[in-house]
Amino acid sequence: MTQQPVVFKGTRKGLSIYIANDAKIEDIRSAADSKLKSGKPFFDGATVNLTFLGREFNSQEQSQLLELFAQYMKIGTVEFTQAPARQEEYPSDDHYNFFDGIEEGMARFVRGTVRSGQRIFYEGNIVVIGDVNPGGEVIAGGNILVLGTLRGIAYAGATGNSSAVVASYCLQPTQLRIAGYITRAPEGETIKPPYPEVAYIKGDQLIIEPYLPGKGKQAESILQTKV
Known part of the structure; x- marks a missing residue:
C-alpha cells in the first residue's frame, strides 16, 4: 500500500500530523489542505494543539505549514518532532481516537434551545437538552442526540466517523449529515411519527428508523448524497 504523504490522528490532547519521510513539501501542503477542507466545519473556530511527526522541516517549511493550518483553525501549542517516526508507528489512514464508536468518547451537554444563527461544535458527542431551531447548527465529531425537536442542521461524524x-x-x-453522507428535508409538509427516530449509515445509505424497538415500521431510505 502506498504511504499517504499526510495522515491525521486525533487524540484527547489535539491533532497529530504524520508526515511521510520522503514526501515533498508541495505534496504535503496539498494533502493537508484537502483534509483540512473536508473537516472545516469541525475545525473552524476551534483551538487545536498540533504535533508534527516524521519528516524534518526547515524553518521556512514550518512557517508554510502553520500558515496553512491557521486558515482552518486557531492554533494552540505546536511541536515538530524532527526524528523520523518509525515505520510501524505511521498510521495508514486518518483516525480519531476519542470518538471511534457510537458509545465512546466525551460528550458536551447543551441546555436550552439552539437558535437560528447559533453554531455548536465539539470533537466528541453532543447532547442537546432542548430543540434545534431552523438556522441553528450542531456539529460533532461523534454522535448527536437532541432531546427535543431537530429542525436545524445536524452534522455527526464530522471527521469521517461513519459509525x-x-x-x-x-x-x-x-x-442532516453523517460523515460523507448528506440529505436535505423534502419539499412540502411531512407527517412525523409520534416516536423518536435515529439516523445512521447502513451499507451505502443514510437511513432513518424508529429509535424504540417495535414502534412502527422502519422508514424508507432517504435520499442522500455522498460528498
Whole structure:
C-alpha cells in the first residue's frame, strides 16, 4: 500500500500530523489542505494543539505549514518532532481516537434551545437538552442526540466517523449529515411519527428508523448524497 504523504490522528490532547519521510513539501501542503477542507466545519473556530511527526522541516517549511493550518483553525501549542517516526508507528489512514464508536468518547451537554444563527461544535458527542431551531447548527465529531425537536442542521461524524448517529425526539432537520453522507428535508409538509427516530449509515445509505424497538415500521431510505 502506498504511504499517504499526510495522515491525521486525533487524540484527547489535539491533532497529530504524520508526515511521510520522503514526501515533498508541495505534496504535503496539498494533502493537508484537502483534509483540512473536508473537516472545516469541525475545525473552524476551534483551538487545536498540533504535533508534527516524521519528516524534518526547515524553518521556512514550518512557517508554510502553520500558515496553512491557521486558515482552518486557531492554533494552540505546536511541536515538530524532527526524528523520523518509525515505520510501524505511521498510521495508514486518518483516525480519531476519542470518538471511534457510537458509545465512546466525551460528550458536551447543551441546555436550552439552539437558535437560528447559533453554531455548536465539539470533537466528541453532543447532547442537546432542548430543540434545534431552523438556522441553528450542531456539529460533532461523534454522535448527536437532541432531546427535543431537530429542525436545524445536524452534522455527526464530522471527521469521517461513519459509525456516528443522529437521534431526536422529533427528527425534522433542514439538513442532516453523517460523515460523507448528506440529505436535505423534502419539499412540502411531512407527517412525523409520534416516536423518536435515529439516523445512521447502513451499507451505502443514510437511513432513518424508529429509535424504540417495535414502534412502527422502519422508514424508507432517504435520499442522500455522498460528498
